[in-house]
Every structure is written in C-alpha cells, then in structure tokens.
C-alpha cells in the first residue's frame with residue numbers, strides 16, 4: 001500500500017517497466033511498446049461544486065496494452081477519462097498522452113487519439129456512411145483512403161447493409177459501432193472508450209472485441225472504462241481500480257486480482273463493498289406481507 005492507501009502493483013510488473021521512466025519524446029520513442037507510457041497522469045483533481053469527483057490521481061498507463069479503468073458508479077471514471085482526452089479541464093494536475101501535454105497541445109493530441117465517450121452525440125440526420133465521410137474529412141484524410149477505410153470498417157463492424165440508414169434510426173449497439181468506427185478512422189495511437197459494451201448484444205460485442213484485439217496487436221493502446229468485471233478480466237491485461245475519486249490499485253490484471261477468486265472478488269475487497277447489509281435492512285421486501 002502507498003501513503004494514500006493505494007495498492008500499487010506496477011513496480012513489480014515484470015513486463016511493464018514503466019515506473020520512474022521519463023516520457024519518451026515522440027521522435028525517439030523506442031520500438032518496444034512495452035517500455036512506453038501511453039498516458040501519464042500526475043496530481044489530477046476535479047470538483048463539481050462541493051462534490052470532489054477526482055481527488056489526486058497519479059497513474060502511468062502502459063502503451064500497447066488493453067487497459068481497463070474500473071470502479072463502482074460515481075467512482076470518477078467518466079470524469080477521469082474526460083480529462084485524459086481533453087474534453088474536461090482539470091482543476092489541477094497534468095495529463096500527457098504519448099508524451100504530449102493534453103492541455104498545452106490539444107490539436108496535436110486530438111489527431112493522435114480516438115475517443116468513444118459516454119452518451120456519444122452523433123449527427124443524427126446523417127447516414128452511417130455520411131458520418132464516416134464527414135469525420136474523415138474533418139480529420140483531413142485523403143478521399144480515396146477515406147473511402148477504403150470506411151468500406152473496411154463498415155464491413156468488419158457489420159454495418160455495410162445499414163450504411164445508408166440515418167444514424168437516428170440506428171439501435172444502441174449500431175450507434176456504439178459507428179461511434180467506434182469514427183474513433184478508429186484516423187488510426188489513432190491511443191483509443192479511449194467509455195463503457196463501449198453497454199447496450200451491445202453478445203454478437204456485436206464479439207465483433208468489437210475482435211477489432212480492438214487486432215488494433216492492440218499493432219502496438220496501439222486501448223483505455224476503457226467499465227464496471228463489468230468479467231469483461232475487464234477477460235479483455236484487459238492491465239487495470240486501474242478507482243473508487244471515490246482515487247486509484248485503489250493498478251497494475252497487470254493478474255497482480256491486481258492477486259489471490260482472490262476473480263477480479264470481481266478483488267474489486268469488491270478493494271472498494272470495500274463486501275458484507276453489504278442491504279438484505280437485513282429491507283425486511284419488508286418480498287413475501288405476501
């Protein structure tokens with residue numbers, strides 16, 4: 001445990017020797033993705049009035065990994081992800097993504113990251129294909145390359161037949177998939193996803209998973225938030241557990257799980273949710289009365 005009660009596992013992580021290393025300048029970034037830090041967070045704070053949402057987060061997220069940010073409702077995951085991606089300005093602290101300060105160099109950073117935010121707002125009156133074309137042009141992609149990538153993304157994400165349908169008529173899962181396509185179109189170095197599997201059926205989830213695994217295999221980094229522990233355990237090789245605005249543990253998934261039966265059990269222990277007495281309090285619930 002560290003001074004702030006956090007179970008810091010990263011220094012013992014053999015394959016991720018990231019602690020204490022300086023962020024590499026992009027031009028001299030080593031080829032070995034294992035040694036790079038994708039996201040470096042120092043002293044991050046955010047309050048909304050009296051409510052402290054994020055209270056002093058320090059974190060190094062390793063490049064080339066599937067990183068899960070997990071925590072109970074209200075833990076501060078969305079607020080943290082919003083600050084990591086330049087959508088929400090921190091009260092204090094710094095965020096570097098691929099060695100660049102998110103708030104000092106926002107235009108450059110936005111070209112290097114892809115974001116699928118929670119409650120993504122899309123241009124509802126465009127078709128899926130038009131949305132991709134619009135986003136690709138905004139990103140400055142060459143039209144022929146944009147069409148090629150659009151074709152492939154629509155095909156792989158099983159949206160080809162719905163490509164001319166208006167986004168307003170897409171289902172929840174289809175919206176997630178077209179949102180993912182727009183986030184991947186410019187081939188970002190780091191992809192941030194807030195609850196990417198929420199409302200997605202198992203078949204679509206498997207498709208999204210396949211796309212992300214292929215993306216990671218190319219050396220890119222995915223950071224995603226979720227409270228579905230089984231999903232995180234099966235997908236992520238590195239996790240950070242957040243509760244009440246703080247990081248409670250972080251490191252390779254197997255190390256955060258430790259001797260616990262599963263990541264789910266380790267999570268309950270870390271966030272102090274074991275032995276919830278709700279069952280004894282709701283003595284009126286159930287039965288014929």
Ligand SMILES: Nc1ncnc2c1ncn2[C@@H]1O[C@H](COP(=O)(O)OP(=O)(O)OP(=O)(O)O)[C@@H](O)[C@H]1O
Nearest residue numbers: 048051053071072073074075076077078079080227
């Ligand atoms: N815009 C806002 N105004 C006021 N309070 C906010 C705002 N955004 C977040 N909060 C508060 O900050 C805390 C952290 O919220 P956040 O959405 O980051 O949690 P989360 O871990 O993403 O939760 P969930 O899993 O339920 O989505 C909560 O107490 C929430 O009520």
